[in-house]
Amino acid sequence: MVELLDVITVGLFTAALRMTTPIAFASLGGIFSERVGIINIGLEGMMLISAFAGVAATYFSGNPWLGVLAAVLVGGLLGLFHALLTVKFVGNQIVSGTGINIFALGFTAYMSQVLWGSRGASESVQGLEVVSIPLLKDIPIIGDIIGTHTPLVYLMLIITVLSYVVLFKTPIGLRIRAVGEHPAAADTAGIDVFKTKYLCVMVSGMLAGLGGAFLSLGHLSLFAWGMTGGRGFIAMAAMIFGNWMPFGAFGASFLFGFADALQMRLQALGLLPPQIILTIPYILTVAVLAGVVRKAIPPSNYKPYVKE
Amino acid sequence: MAEKTREQYLETKELLRRFFSRLELELRRILPQIIAILAAFLAGAIVLLLTGYSPIEAYGALMRGAFGDAFGVGQTFTQATPIIFTALAFLFAFKSGLFNIGAEGQLLVGGFAAALVGISFDGLPSFVHVPMALLAGALAGGLWGFIPAILKAKLGAHEVITTMMLSYVAFYVTGYLVNYPYKAPGWVSQTPPIAPSAELPRILQPTQLSASILIAVILVGLTHYTLQKTTFGYEVRAIGLNPAAAESGGISITRGMILALVISGAMAGLGGAGEVMGVHRRFIEGFSPGYGWDGLAVALVGGLNPVGVLLAAVLFGALRSGGMVMTRVTGVPLDIVSILQALVILFVAAPMLIRYLLKRGGFKWLSS
Numbered sequence A: 001m002v003e004l005l006d007v008i009t010v011g012l013f014t015a016a017l018r019m020t021t022p023i024a025f026a027s028l029g030g031i032f033s034e035r036v037g038i039i040n041i042g043l044e045g046m047m048l049i050s051a052f053a054g055v056a057a058t059y060f061s062g063n064p065w066l067g068v069l070a071a072v073l074v075g076g077l078l079g080l081f082h083a084l085l086t087v088k089f090v091g092n093q094i095v096s097g098t099g100i101n102i103f104a105l106g107f108t109a110y111m112s113q114v115l116w117g118s119r120g121a122s123e124s125v126q127g128l129e130v131v132s133i134p135l136l137k138d139i140p141i142i143g144d145i146i147g148t149h150t151p152l153v154y155l156m157l158i159i160t161v162l163s164y165v166v167l168f169k170t171p172i173g174l175r176i177r178a179v180g181e182h183p184a185a186a187d188t189a190g191i192d193v194f195k196t197k198y199l200c201v202m203v204s205g206m207l208a209g210l211g212g213a214f215l216s217l218g219h220l221s222l223f224a225w226g227m228t229g230g231r232g233f234i235a236m237a238a239m240i241f242g243n244w245m246p247f248g249a250f251g252a253s254f255l256f257g258f259a260d261a262l263q264m265r266l267q268a269l270g271l272l273p274p275q276i277i278l279t280i281p282y283i284l285t286v287a288v289l290a291g292v293v294r295k296a297i298p299p300s301n302y303k304p305y306v307k308e
Numbered sequence B: 001m002a003e004k005t006r007e008q009y010l011e012t013k014e015l016l017r018r019f020f021s022r023l024e025l026e027l028r029r030i031l032p033q034i035i036a037i038l039a040a041f042l043a044g045a046i047v048l049l050l051t052g053y054s055p056i057e058a059y060g061a062l063m064r065g066a067f068g069d070a071f072g073v074g075q076t077f078t079q080a081t082p083i084i085f086t087a088l089a090f091l092f093a094f095k096s097g098l099f100n101i102g103a104e105g106q107l108l109v110g111g112f113a114a115a116l117v118g119i120s121f122d123g124l125p126s127f128v129h130v131p132m133a134l135l136a137g138a139l140a141g142g143l144w145g146f147i148p149a150i151l152k153a154k155l156g157a158h159e160v161i162t163t164m165m166l167s168y169v170a171f172y173v174t175g176y177l178v179n180y181p182y183k184a185p186g187w188v189s190q191t192p193p194i195a196p197s198a199e200l201p202r203i204l205q206p207t208q209l210s211a212s213i214l215i216a217v218i219l220v221g222l223t224h225y226t227l228q229k230t231t232f233g234y235e236v237r238a239i240g241l242n243p244a245a246a247e248s249g250g251i252s253i254t255r256g257m258i259l260a261l262v263i264s265g266a267m268a269g270l271g272g273a274g275e276v277m278g279v280h281r282r283f284i285e286g287f288s289p290g291y292g293w294d295g296l297a298v299a300l301v302g303g304l305n306p307v308g309v310l311l312a313a314v315l316f317g318a319l320r321s322g323g324m325v326m327t328r329v330t331g332v333p334l335d336i337v338s339i340l341q342a343l344v345i346l347f348v349a350a351p352m353l354i355r356y357l358l359k360r361g362g363f364k365w366l367s368s
Helices: A001-009 A010-033 A044-061 A064-090 A092-117 A141-144 A150-171 A170-183 A183-188 A192-222 A232-239 A246-269 A276-277 A280-292 B001-049 B053-067 B068-097 B101-119 B126-157 B158-178 B211-231 B231-241 B241-247 B253-280 B291-301 B306-330 B334-351 B351-360
Strands: none
Touching: A001 A246, A001 B001, A001 B053, A010 A141, A010 A150, A010 A170, A010 A192, A010 A232, A044 A064, A044 A192, A044 A232, A064 A092, A064 A192, A064 B351, A092 B291, A092 B334, A141 A150, A141 A192, A150 A170, A150 A246, A150 B068, A170 A183, A170 A192, A183 A192, A183 A246, A232 A246, A232 A280, A232 B001, A232 B101, A232 B158, A246 A276, A246 A280, A246 B101, A276 A280, A280 B126, B001 B053, B001 B211, B001 B291, B001 B334, B001 B351, B053 B306, B068 B211, B068 B231, B068 B253, B068 B291, B068 B306, B101 B126, B101 B158, B101 B253, B101 B291, B126 B241, B126 B253, B211 B231, B211 B253, B211 B306, B231 B241, B231 B253, B241 B253, B253 B291, B291 B334, B306 B334, B306 B351, B334 B351
8 A cells, every 4th residue: 555655756747747648639639629510539540640640750850840740730631531521521420530540540550560660669769858947847846747848748738728718719719619509500600611610620630640749759759559549539538528628628638647647657566467557547538428427518519511 | 825925025024124223223222332442442552552562462362362262261251250240239239329339349358258158167068058158258248338338328428438448448358367367378368278168160171160150140130130120129220310209209218228239249249259169269369350340340331231241241351361361472561451441431431422532533323
C-alpha cells in the first residue's frame, strides 16, 4: 500500500497533463464535428495516420515541426474525406468513420514496412524539444506540473480556450451551432450549411492530427503500430462527459490522461501484470460513459441535411 | 405437332426472359457492392504501384493462393469461417439499430472460454464436451455483448464507444490469462492443448477447415429465419427501422436491444470457440488477425443480409488466405489486405459516391 501511495507524486500530474494532450486535442476535434451534426468516430484513425505522417515527414526532412505540419494537413484531408462521404454523398457516419479507422491501422502498418521494413515501429526521429515557461516554471508544484513541456501541450491549452471563444463568443460559433442544431433554419438565415460542415469536420481532423503528432513526435519520437490505442474513442467519451463543451472536454480528457499516466506508473512498479493495468483507461471510459449519460444530450441534429 | 413445338418454344423463351430480367434485377441490386469491391482493388493497386510493387503480380499471387489449388480453397474457407460468425454478429446488432464494433473482443473471450472448458475436463464423451465448449464460447461472447447492451438500454451509453473499449479489455484480459494462470510451458503465449474430446473435427485434411464452418452455415440460416420469420426478428427489425414507432406499437426497445446485442456477442463468441476448437486446438495469443473487423466489412458488403454475408465472407477469407501467399511470394506487406478491406467499407458506406463516380466515368446507364 505504501508503494501505491508513492505513485501519487508531482511527476504523476506532469505525466497526466502530457497524456491529456492527445486526448484533449481529439476531443476538441470531436466537438467541432459534432457541433455541426457529424459524428466523427474516425478520430482514432485520423490520429493514427497523422502520427505516422508526422514521423514520416520528420524522417525525411529532419525537422519535427514540418512533421507536425504534415500531421495537421493529413488530418485535415481525412476530415475533408469524412465530410465528403457523409455530407455530399450522405453516407453513414459510423460506417465511414470505422472505415477510416481500419484504413489507418492497415495503411500505417503497410507504410511502416515499406519505409522502415518493420511493422512494429519506425526508426527513431528527432522529436519536439521541451520548452520551459519563464516565471511559471518557478512556482512550486504548479511550475513542476505545467512549467516544462513540449510546445504542443501549451498549444492544446490555448486551443481549448480558443475553441470556447470561437464556438460561444463569436458570430462564427453561432453559425456553427446553428448548422448543427437546425440546419434548415440556418440555411434560411443565409448560412452556407454545407461549407460550414466541411470546414468544421476538417478542423476536427486537423485537431485529431495535432493529437497524433503529439503522440509520435512529442511523446515517443517514433511511430509504433496502433500507437493511438483507442485514444480517439476515449476522446469521444471525454467529449460526451464534457457535454460537448471545450472546457468540459478538457477536464474529462485530464481524467483519462491521469488514468493513462497512472497506468504507466503502475506498470513501472510491476506490482500487477501489465495486461491488467493496461485495462484501466478502457474500463474507466466505460464507467464514465455509463455514469454520465442520460444527462448528456447531444447538441446537434445528426440527420444528413438535404437541401429542399 | 408443330403447334406443340411452337408452344414449347414460346414457353422456354418466356422462362428465359423472366430468368434474365430477374438476374438483371439481382445484379443491379448488388451492383454497388461489386463496384465497391472493384474500386477498392483499383485504389489498392494505386497504393501498390506507388510503393513499388506490381499490382498484377500481387493480386495474381493472392488469387492463386486463394483459389489456385484444393489446399488454397480449403484455407480460404477456413479463413472465411470466423468471418461469417463476426459478420452475422455485426448484422444482427445492426438490424436493431446498434453498431457492435466490438466483435473482435467478443470473439476473443468466446475463444478463451471454449479453451478453458476444453482443457478443464478430461474423459468426457465428445458429444458432451464439444457442445459444452461451444456453449461456453457463446455465453462468454454473449456476456461481452450484454455489458454494452445494458449500458445502452438503461443508461444510454453509446455502444460504438463501449463495445470498442471492451474489445481492448478483452484483448488484455485474455492476454493476461494466457500469459499467467493458463500459460502452457514454453515461449509461446498459449494455453495447453484442449482435450481431444473437445476438438471439432477437421473436414478437409490437410487444410485446417473444421466443422466450425458447418455451424457457421447453420447460423446463417438461423439468422435469416429469425429475422424474417419470427416475431422476435420482426421486433428487432422494427426497433432498427424506427424505435419510436416500434415502442408505440408495443415493442419493448430495451428488451429488444439487449437481446440483439447479447445474441450478436454470442455469435462472435461462438466464432472464437470454433477457431480454438477446430483450427488451433488451444488459445493462442493474437490468433485473430482482425476477424472482428473483417466481419464488419463482410456484413456491409453482403448487403446486410445473411446469404450475402456467406458470399462476401468467402471473398474476405480469400483475401486472408491468399494474402499470406502473396506476402510470401511477392513480399508485399500483408496489411494491404486491411487497406483493401477499409476501402471496400468506405465505398460501401456511400452508395451515392459510387453512383457519382459511375456518372463521371461515363457509365450513366449503370448508375440508374
